[in-house]
Amino acid sequence: MEDLVESILDYIRSDYTDYAIMINGEWGSGKTYFWNNKIRPKIESMQLNGKRFTPIYMSLYGISNLEEISKKIFIETTQLMDKNLKKFMESSGVSTIPEYAKTGLDMANFFGVTQNGDRIDYGDFFSTDDKVLCFDDLERANVDVIDILGYINNFVEHDHIKTIIICNEKELSTKLKNSNLEMKTFIATYLLDKQNELNTKTDKPMVERIRDTIEYVFDKANDYERIKEKLIGETFEYAPEFNYIINGLLMRYEKYPELIRFLRENTNLIISTFNKSGTRNLRILKHSLTNFKKIFDMVNKSYPNTNNRVLQTILIFTIAISFEIKSGKITKDKFVNINNNEEYKAILVSSRVFMDNRQFYIKEFDNNYYYNFKAEYRFFKFIEIYVRTRIFDMKVFKENMEVIRNTVDTDQLPAYKRLLTEEYWKISDDQFKGVIEEIMDDVKNGRIELINMVKIFAYFSYFVKKDLINYDMKTIKSVFLNGMNISSLTSSYCDNVEEELSRIALEEEQSEDMDEILNYFNMINTKLEEKMYMEKAEEIFKCIPMKMEMFYDKFDKECMEIPIFKYYDVFQMFQRISCASNEDIVTIKEKLLDRAERYSNKLQDELPNLKKLKQIMDDYIDGKEPTIKIVILQEFANELSNVIKEYNKNGKGKHEEVYTDFIENEIENNNERSFDNKVENNNALVHYNI
Numbered sequence: 001m002e003d004l005v006e007s008i009l010d011y012i013r014s015d016y017t018d019y020a021i022m023i024n025g026e027w028g029s030g031k032t033y034f035w036n037n038k039i040r041p042k043i044e045s046m047q048l049n050g051k052r053f054t055p056i057y058m059s060l061y062g063i064s065n066l067e068e069i070s071k072k073i074f075i076e077t078t079q080l081m082d083k084n085l086k087k088f089m090e091s092s093g094v095s096t097i098p099e100y101a102k103t104g105l106d107m108a109n110f111f112g113v114t115q116n117g118d119r120i121d122y123g124d125f126f127s128t129d130d131k132v133l134c135f136d137d138l139e140r141a142n143v144d145v146i147d148i149l150g151y152i153n154n155f156v157e158h159d160h161i162k163t164i165i166i167c168n169e170k171e172l173s174t175k176l177k178n179s180n181l182e183m184k185t186f187i188a189t190y191l192l193d194k195q196n197e198l199n200t201k202t203d204k205p206m207v208e209r210i211r212d213t214i215e216y217v218f219d220k221a222n223d224y225e226r227i228k229e230k231l232i233g234e235t236f237e238y239a240p241e242f243n244y245i246i247n248g249l250l251m252r253y254e255k256y257p258e259l260i261r262f263l264r265e266n267t268n269l270i271i272s273t274f275n276k277s278g279t280r281n282l283r284i285l286k287h288s289l290t291n292f293k294k295i296f297d298m299v300n301k302s303y304p305n306t307n308n309r310v311l312q313t314i315l316i317f318t319i320a321i322s323f324e325i326k327s328g329k330i331t332k333d334k335f336v337n338i339n340n341n342e343e344y345k346a347i348l349v350s351s352r353v354f355m356d357n358r359q360f361y362i363k364e365f366d367n368n369y370y371y372n373f374k375a376e377y378r379f380f381k382f383i384e385i386y387v388r389t390r391i392f393d394m395k396v397f398k399e400n401m402e403v404i405r406n407t408v409d410t411d412q413l414p415a416y417k418r419l420l421t422e423e424y425w426k427i428s429d430d431q432f433k434g435v436i437e438e439i440m441d442d443v444k445n446g447r448i449e450l451i452n453m454v455k456i457f458a459y460f461s462y463f464v465k466k467d468l469i470n471y472d473m474k475t476i477k478s479v480f481l482n483g484m485n486i487s488s489l490t491s492s493y494c495d496n497v498e499e500e501l502s503r504i505a506l507e508e509e510q511s512e513d514m515d516e517i518l519n520y521f522n523m524i525n526t527k528l529e530e531k532m533y534m535e536k537a538e539e540i541f542k543c544i545p546m547k548m549e550m551f552y553d554k555f556d557k558e559c560m561e562i563p564i565f566k567y568y569d570v571f572q573m574f575q576r577i578s579c580a581s582n583e584d585i586v587t588i589k590e591k592l593l594d595r596a597e598r599y600s601n602k603l604q605d606e607l608p609n610l611k612k613l614k615q616i617m618d619d620y621i622d623g624k625e626p627t628i629k630i631v632i633l634q635e636f637a638n639e640l641s642n643v644i645k646e647y648n649k650n651g652k653g654k655h656e657e658v659y660t661d662f663i664e665n666e667i668e669n670n671n672e673r674s675f676d677n678k679v680e681n682n683n684a685l686v687h688y689n690i
Contacts (some may be wrong), residue, residue, distance in 0.1 A: 004236055004238070005038055005039065005042060005237075007168065007236060008021065008023075008039055008164070008236065009039075009042055009043070009046070011162065011234070012043060012046065012053065012132060012162050013046075013048060014410070015233065017156075017159065017162060017233070018156060018157055019156060019231065019232060019233030019234075020152065020156045020162055020163035020164065020165055020231055020232055020233065020313065021163075021164055021165070021229075021232065021234045021235070021236065022164075022165045022166075022167065022232045022234070022236065023035075023164065023165070023166045023167075023235075023236050023238050024167060024168065024169045024236065024237055024238060025166075025168065025237070025238030025239075025280075026168055026170070026279075026280045026281065027171065027281060027283070028166050029238060029280040029281065029282060030238075030245045030282045031136070031166050031168070031460065032059075032136055033245055033248070033282070034238060035057065035134060035136070035164075035166065037248070039055075039164075040055050040057070040134075043055045043132055046301060049578060050131065051129070053130055053131070053132050053162075054130055054131055054132065055132045055134060056073065056131060056133050056134065057134045057136065058072045058073065058133070058134065058136065059136045059137050060135055060136065060137045060138055060140065060141040060143075060148065060386070061136075061137040061140040061141070062140065062141070062142060063142060063143055063148075064142045064143060064670060065143060066143060066147065066148070066151050069148070069151065073133075074688060092683050107597060113503060129160070129161075131161050131162070132161075132162045132163075132164065133152075133155060133161055133162070133163045133164070134163075134164045134165075134166065135148075135152060135163070135164070135165050135166065136165070136166040136167075136168070137166050138165055138166070138167035138172065139169075139171045139172040145172060146227060149227045149228065149231055150167070150227065153227070153230070153231050156231060157231075161651065165232070169235075185210060189210060190344075194474045194679060197209070220225045223657070230485065235277070243271060243303060245282055246267070246271055246274065246282075246285070247272060248262050248269065249285065249286055249289060250264065250267070250270075250289075253289075253293065255277060256293070257308075258296075258300065259296055259297075259452040262296065262311065262315075265291075265313060266315060269312060269315060269316060270285075270289075270315070270319065271317050273315075273319045273320055273369060274319065274323075276321070276369055276371070277319075277323035277324075277327070279323060279327050281323075283324055284323055284326045284327060285319065285322075285323075287322060287326065288318055288319045288322035288323070288387075289319075290388065291318055291322060291383075291387060292314070292315055292318045292319070292391065294386075295314060295318060295383060295386070296311070296314075298392070298397065298642055299314070299401070300309065302397075302398070302401065303405065304399050305402075306401075306404070306405075307404075308610075309375060310375075310377060310404055312373075312375075313373075313375040313377060313378050314368070314380060314383065315380070316369055316373065316378075317369075317378060317380050317383055317385070318383055319659060320368075320369040321335070321383065321384055321387050322363070322387050323671075324365065324580050325387055325388060326387075334361065334418065335384045335388075335545050336388075337499070338362075338379060338381070338384075340379070340381055340399075340400070340403070341377050341378065341379045341380070341381075341400075341403070342417065342420070343379075344362070344378070344379035345378075345379070345420075346455075347362050347363075348366055349420065349424075350360065350361060350636070366378070368540070377403075377404050380400055381396050381399075382396040382397040382399075382400050386566060391631040404679055414436035414438075414442070415434075415435040415436075415439045415442070416438075416439045416442055416448055416452065416456055417671075418435060419435065419439060419456065419459055420455060420459075422451065424459070424463075426682050432468070435471055436463075439456060442469075443456065443479055443480055443483040444479055444481070444482070444483055445486065446483050446484070446485070446486025446487035446488075446489070446490070448483070448485075448487060448490035448654055449487065449492075450484060450487050450488060450490050450494065450521060450524060450525065450528075451491075451494045451497070451500050451501075451521070453484050453487060453517075454517055454518065454521050455500075455501070456480075457476070457477075457480050457514070457517050458514065460480075461473070461476075461511065461513065461514060464476065473513050477513050477516065477517065480517060481516075481517070481548045483491065484517075484521065484524060485524075487528070488524045488528065491524075491528065491649050492528065492531045492532070493525060493532045494525055494528075495529075497522075497525065507680050530567065533564065533566070533567040534567040534568075536558065536559075536562075536564065536567070537564050537565075537567040537568040538557070538568070539554070540554045540555060541568050541572070541573065542589075544576040544577065544579075544580055544584075545576060545577075545579045545580035545581065545584065548580070548581075548584050552587070552591075555591065560595055560598070560599060561599045561602045561603070562603075562605070563603045563605040563606035564600075564606065565606035565609045565610055565613070566606040566608075566609055568609075570609050570612040570613050570616060571616065573609075573613060574613060574616045574617060574620070577636070578620070578629075578633060582628055582629060585632050585633065585636055586632060586635075588636075589635065589636045589639045590639075592639065592640070592643050593639055593642055593646075595642055596642075596643040596646035596647060597646055599645045600646045600649065600650050603647065603648040604647060604650065607644065607647045607648075610644060610647070611642060611644060614637050614640040614644070617633055617634075617636065617637040617640070618637055621633055621634050621637065667687065
């Protein structure tokens with residue numbers, strides 16, 4: 001780095017130059033920091049033949065015309081002529097005027113004939129051999145780069161002013177090729193058409209022909225190279241000393257004693273994680289450290305005794321995920337479906353144990369950033385949300401930290417969770433037998449959630465193949481099947497089976513034993529689904545007729561796309577509807593038709609029960625004297641016919657056979673008692689069994 005500094009200073013010291021120099025480097029790599037902290041101070045302290053140099057820095061970011069550059073140069077030079085301003089800057093220890101302050105200064109004073117009563121020394125304007133111009137962010141200007149370089153060439157070739165240009169040539173090249181691309185494509189297509197080459201058959205693809213025409217007609221890249229060759233005498237590749245710059249970044253936290261102590265102690269960890277990111281973007285590192293300050297403060301405030309290893313892992317994860325998201329390596333939603341550390345580690349374990357490449361990115365992320373760094377808890381959902389959305393979710397934060405406090409810091413994970421969340425080879429030989437026995441005991445007694453039973457069986461199958469456990473598959477399978485029966489009494493329905501099982505990387509060609517376990521799980525899970533919906537149906541339909549507002553709210557939110565009528569007794573359904581007010585009966589009727597028109601393809605399973613309901617209504621109404629209630633129920637039954645038609649459009653009558661069987665059974669079983677009597681005798685239950 002010192003060699004680069006000296007090379008630039010040699011250019012400044014040269015008696016005569018008619019060229020500029022360029023400092024080229026990636027975005028965020030610290031080029032501006034290098035100018036402000038390494039080059040500028042050296043130039044200001046230089047004295048050559050009794051003459052001191054005045055560096056004038058200008059960022060071209062957002063510049064939209066050449067006049068703005070002239071104005072910037074004028075402001076930068078005239079600020080040094082104003083005695084009062086210069087006196088204030090010297091007394092305040094300020095070397096440059098902030099941009100916002102320049103805007104607020106009296107422009108009339110700047111552009112007037114006098115400054116604070118003193119006449120301008122025109123010699124200052126004509127003196128060029130003591131000025132050093134620095135133009136930064138060339139690629140970010142909104143003016144044609146060729147025009148800017150031509151403008152700068154006036155200072156260099158005619159006035160021989162020392163000039164330094166800072167830019168990212170890689171981005172500059174992309175900008176030159178992609179500017180006004182739509183217009184260029186249109187003109188290139190027009191030219192090909194005029195030359196009768198648009199429809200001419202050739203081996204060269206049309207896209208390539210258009211691209212070649214664009215490059216021929218609008219060859220800005222060559223224009224840039226020509227003017228660069230004329231203007232730029234030397235190009236220096238900026239390779240920053242990251243250790244030096246990172247230490248500089250940490251200085252901004254000096255007024256936070258606990259934070260700076262932790263950061264100083266873990267500087268090597270910061271530098272290592274930064275290097276592993278594969279970028280040279282110090283700007284992202286700066287943002288990630290700002291994020292970490294917020295996280296560090298929240299952890300220290302709410303969980304002051306957090307393990308130092310956990311804090312180190314939080315630091316690594318904050319920097320790592322900031323680089324992954326902000327540098328554009330991944331889409332922001334790459335981690336969205338991972339909800340906690342347990343799921344994260346389950347993905348890692350399955351990908352390593354079973355050589356699963358479906359979660360390749362997660363494995364690479366972990367291998368890269370946590371290489372040679374051992375930590376049990378290394379995915380923090382609250383940090384992922386914070387970096388991705390800029391929202392600090394206190395609920396998720398507390399959930400994550402409570403898990404850390406109760407598991408990682410106390411090392412009390414159940415054996416089966418250890419197996420699912422960490423590589424089995426991390427379990428010592430002395431512990432492995434005990435872990436297996438503890439898991440088998442939990443399986444026998446059904447103490448493990450049903451979906452986790454399937455995952456653990458996959459691992460046990462693997463262990464049997466590797467002769468790591470002394471059980472035969474027949475015994476293990478029997479234990480698991482019995483354990484699944486017991487577990488089903490307390491387990492919940494799993495609605496994301498594929499996602500859950502993808503984390504254990506089931507083999508392409510599954511064994512018959514694994515197939516049997518999966519089939520048995522699916523059978524139990526289906527029953528759990530029915531149980532869940534029956535409970536939901538009971539909860540929702542019990543709101544009729546006394547809690548209709550609650551019924552409407554729950555029905556609209558939870559039942560529009562679920563065949564909920566399949567899971568409730570049809571006779572009780574009719575009793576409740578018939579006891580509702582006429583207005584509510586009309587509302588329910590309208591909801592059913594609207595629901596059928598929108599979601600009938602998802603509601604096919606409830607078709608038999610809706611047909612039963614219509615039959616019960618028709619039998620109840622038959623022969624009765626018309627009243628408002630009877631007329632409303634008749635309209636409800638008629639509307640059910642329309643609902644059934646909507647279902648049949650998608651189901652194509654697949655339930656007709658089931659419905660026919662039901663009618664025949666009901667006629668046979670109820671020949672001594674009509675539907676009407678059955679309903680009348682039970683109407684009272686609706687009022688007392690809400």
